[in-house]
Every structure is written in C-alpha cells, then in structure tokens.
Amino acid sequence: MKLVRAILLLLCANVVFAQGTSSFSSPFIEDLTWVEVRDAVASGKTTALYYAGSTEQNGPHMATGKHNLIAKYVAGKIATELGNALVYPVLPFAPTGDAIKKTEHMAYAGSVSISDETFARVARETAQSAEVAGFKCIVLMGDHGGGQAALGGVATELSVQWRKEGIRVIHGLDVYERSSQMAMALLKTRGLPYGDHASIIDTSELMFVAPYAVRLGQRSAANAATGSSGYAQQATAALGKQFIGFKVRAAVEQIRAGCGR
Numbered sequence: 001m002k003l004v005r006a007i008l009l010l011l012c013a014n015v016v017f018a019q020g021t022s023s024f025s026s027p028f029i030e031d032l033t034w035v036e037v038r039d040a041v042a043s044g045k046t047t048a049l050y051y052a053g054s055t056e057q058n059g060p061h062m063a064t065g066k067h068n069l070i071a072k073y074v075a076g077k078i079a080t081e082l083g084n085a086l087v088y089p090v091l092p093f094a095p096t097g098d099a100i101k102k103t104e105h106m107a108y109a110g111s112v113s114i115s116d117e118t119f120a121r122v123a124r125e126t127a128q129s130a131e132v133a134g135f136k137c138i139v140l141m142g143d144h145g146g147g148q149a150a151l152g153g154v155a156t157e158l159s160v161q162w163r164k165e166g167i168r169v170i171h172g173l174d175v176y177e178r179s180s181q182m183a184m185a186l187l188k189t190r191g192l193p194y195g196d197h198a199s200i201i202d203t204s205e206l207m208f209v210a211p212y213a214v215r216l217g218q219r220s221a222a223n224a225a226t227g228s229s230g231y232a233q234q235a236t237a238a239l240g241k242q243f244i245g246f247k248v249r250a251a252v253e254q255i256r257a258g259c260g261r
Contacts (some may be wrong), residue, residue: 015238027079028072030089040086041134047085047259048130048137051075051122051175054094054153057108059198060220064110066206067143068092070244073209074143074175077248079217082255086135086158088126093147095119108227120150127158131167138258141172141251148173157204170258175251186239195230201243203232210242 011076053068063069071090079085084195096105105111115190127138140151144211148171155171162169164206183201194200207214 011258018106026075027085028087028089032086032202037086037133038124044167045084045086046134046136046137047082047255048133049075049085049087049137049139050091050126050141051087051128052119052140052144052147052171053096053125054095054096054140054146055110055112056091056105056108057111057145057198057227058202059218059232060226061215061218062198062206062227063183063210066093066202067212069095069210070202070205071141071143074157074247075141075250076246077244077249078175078255081248081252083138085255088130091119091120091122091126094142094144095150096144105227116147116150119147120154122128123151124154124158125187127154127169131158132161136166137168137170137255139170139172139251139255139258141175144162145174145176147167148176168259170255172251172254174254175247178254179243181228181247182250183243186242186246192234195228197234198228198232199230200232200235200239204240205236205243205247206240207237208233211237 022114024032026032051071051072051074055064055068057064060068068090068224075087075090093112093114094117094181096111099106100115106113107124123140127140130138140155142148142151152171152173155169184194192200196256203214203219219235220226220228
C-alpha cells in the first residue's frame with residue numbers, strides 16, 4: 001500500500017513539474033505572463049503590433065464591437081505570418097463624432113467617441129511601453145477611419161525621437177487603406193456594388209471573423225436613418241475571408257518593408 005501511494009505521489013509530482021515548465025504560445029500579450037513576454041522578445045519577437053478598433057454603430061445588423069473583433073483577429077494573423085511579432089491589446093475606442101452635438105456615429109445609441117488627442121496619447125504611451133519592453137519595431141494600426149492621422153503623427157514623432165536607438169515606429173495605414181482598395185477592386189470584378197459604412201465589405205469581414213455578431217435578418221439597403229450605407233444584403237463569409245486576407249497581406253508587406261526584416 002505504501003509503495004502504491006509512493007508511486008501515485010511521484011506521478012502527481014511529474015505532472016505538476018511538466019505543467020510548470022511547459023511553454024505557452026500566443027501572439028497576444030494579454031495571454032502571456034511578463035516572463036513569457038520578456039523571453040519572447042529576447043528570442044527574437046521584437047515587432048510590436050498595436051491595432052486600435054472602435055465601438056460604434058454599424059447599422060441594425062452588426063454589433064458595435066465590429067472593429068474590435070476584426071482588429072484582434074487580423075492582428076493575430078499578421079503576427080503569425082510575420083513570425084517575430086506580439087500583439088498589444090486592442091484599443092476599443094476611436095474618434096467617432098461629437099458626443100455633445102451627437103454628430104456622425106454619436107447620433108446612434110451604443111457608440112463611444114474619444115478625442116484625437118486622447119486617441120493619439122494612448123497610442124503614444126502604448127508605444128513607449130513597447131519600447132521599454134525591448135521591441136525594436138512598433139506598428140500603429142487602426143481599423144477605423146477616424147484617428148488615422150493621429151496615428152501617423154505619433155509614428156512620425158516617435159520615429160524621430162528613437163532614431164538613434166535604432167527603433168522604428170510605423171503607421172500601418174496599408175491594413176486599412178490599401179486593403180480597402182484591394183477589396184473594392186475585387187468587388188468591381190464581381191460586378192458588386194461598394195458601400196461606405198456597414199457595407200458589403202465590413203459586413204462580409206465580420207461574417208467570416210465572428211458570425212454571431214451579425215444579425216443576418218436585419219441587413220438592409222443603404223439607409224442613413226439606420227446607420228447603414230451600403231449593400232449589406234450581398235455580403236458573404238466567403239467574401240469576408242478574401243477581404244481579411246487583403247488586410248493581412250497589405251499589413252505584412254508594409255511591416256516587412258518598414259521594419260527591414
């Protein structure tokens with residue numbers, strides 16, 4: 001009996017030891033311990049990805065967190081493709097209108113807006129945190145149109161400040177702008193229309209990334225009263241997969257060129 005008990009204790013100890021020394025792999029910093037982040041950077045994961053989303057109305061058929069869901073998914077894919085990157089948590093807010101005057105998205109319930117100054121400050125201080133952690137190339141991206149100029153300004157400012165240390169800061173605009181051009185070109189070849197907000201493009205992307213966040217029966221024609229401006233009825237998850245692929249490809253190509261690796 002004592003022998004059996006001793007064997008069981010030994011087996012349990014081995015299991016605990018194995019669990020304690022196993023490595024956990026994720027591109028998302030929020031999933032990792034500080035020790036795992038430190039070791040990942042030391043082993044060569046020296047590119048930091050910061051991808052801001054937005055909480056805003058997306059018509060009657062998409063959840064307000066559309067940009068956040070897409071941003072996290074795309075950032076993870078970019079990091080995996082690069083092979084040397086980690087992802088900072090998605091900022092869920094962006095400039096989306098005037099809350100007092102209820103302009104733009106702020107005319108609709110559930111939207112959240114922060115100023116360009118606040119948006120830029122969060123990006124700047126996250127980048128500073130990444131620099132302190134040892135990252136050598138820091139990429140600032142946004143999934144929402146509002147705030148892109150602010151991100152570009154921060155990237156330029158910090159690039160000048162850290163140039164002597166060999167640290168690069170990039171405004172990853174291609175993930176937003178160039179991928180949109182690629183998506184519109186695809187729609188043109190398919191003879192499909194393009195809409196602006198809550199349209200065939202972003203609806204398709206969300207149908208692919210997080211189908212639970214799309215209310216298929218609520219997709220409607222362009223209607224300013226409901227916040228939708230483009231052909232969501234013709235969106236498909238298959239198109240979304242291609243559009244997401246454009247985002248990843250555009251970002252990876254820009255980051256590799258900008259980071260010099």
